[in-house]
Amino acid sequence: MQPDIDVGDRLILRPWRESDADAVLKAFSCPEIQRWHVRRMDTRDEARDWIAGWPARWDDGTAASWAISRDDEPVGQAGLRNLSLHEASAALSYWVLLEARGAGIAARAARALTDWAFETLGLHRVSLEHSTANAASCRVAAKLGFPAEGTLRGSGRHADGWHDMHLHARLRTDVSPGASGVGRGARPGR
Numbered sequence: 171m172q173p174d175i176d177v178g179d180r181l182i183l184r185p186w187r188e189s190d191a192d193a194v195l196k197a198f199s200c201p202e203i204q205r206w207h208v209r210r211m212d213t214r215d216e217a218r219d220w221i222a223g224w225p226a227r228w229d230d231g232t233a234a235s236w237a238i239s240r241d242d243e244p245v246g247q248a249g250l251r252n253l254s255l256h257e258a259s260a261a262l263s264y265w266v267l268l269e270a271r272g273a274g275i276a277a278r279a280a281r282a283l284t285d286w287a288f289e290t291l292g293l294h295r296v297s298l299e300h301s302t303a304n305a306a307s308c309r310v311a312a313k314l315g316f317p318a319e320g321t322l323r324g325s326g327r328h329a330d331g332w333h334d335m336h337l338h339a340r341l342r343t344d345v346s347p348g349a350s351g352v353g354r355g356a357r358p359g360r
């Protein structure tokens with residue numbers, strides 16, 4: 171079972187539920203989330219399908235997504251993409267609902283997830299890519315203590331064309347930027 175991960179301050183990362191469909195639909199109606207995650211959603215059925223796809227990806231150990239929930243209500247998403255337990259690496263993904271932004275939710279949730287990925291999954295490297303035009307995500311990466319490693323030219327395809335992408339990453343052996351609530355539990359792919 172995909173575990174809950176405690177973030178602290180009433181925030182918990184928990185697996186998505188079918189009843190979260192309205193929150194997911196709302197998220198992918200946000201132009202910034204559509205833009206940077208390169209997808210939109212128009213119906214509750216699409217949101218339900220998005221939610222229903224995660225357990226299989228957890229089971230095969232290739233990706234995972236959690237609702238960032240406050241008082242059990244989703245305020246965002248944090249997840250691991252391109253997950254490889256063999257390579258001990260993954261890429262971080264996050265978005266936060268418009269009304270919840272600017273309160274440190276993305277940074278705290280992503281830090282708790284990264285700590286869990288190092289300590290429980292045993293990952294060695296967690297990376298993060300964002301368009302060079304996405305200044306807020308670059309700031310989140312800096313707050314997370316993910317040093318910039320360079321610019322990947324024309325590597326992200328967005329609705330308006332190819333974007334240069336900043337690559338950031340943290341290694342398990344890097345000094346942690348700060349304490350976070352770390353949940354324990356199952357590994358994917360088992």
Ligand SMILES: CC(C)(COP(=O)(O)OP(=O)(O)OC[C@H]1O[C@@H](n2cnc3c(N)ncnc32)[C@H](O)[C@@H]1OP(=O)(O)O)[C@@H](O)C(=O)NCCC(=O)NCCS
Nearest residue numbers: 202206265266271272273274275276277300305306307309
């Ligand atoms: C990026 C995103 C997840 C940040 O969520 P959040 O909960 O507001 O993030 P945090 O509060 O932890 O940190 C955001 C930081 O970016 C800063 N910021 C916000 N907008 C900014 C902008 N346009 N330019 C520069 N910095 C910006 C904030 O001031 C804050 O920094 P601070 O704490 O030093 O003041 C959210 O804006 C979002 O969902 N955006 C759309 C989807 C997206 O971009 N996902 C990432 C794809 S790589």
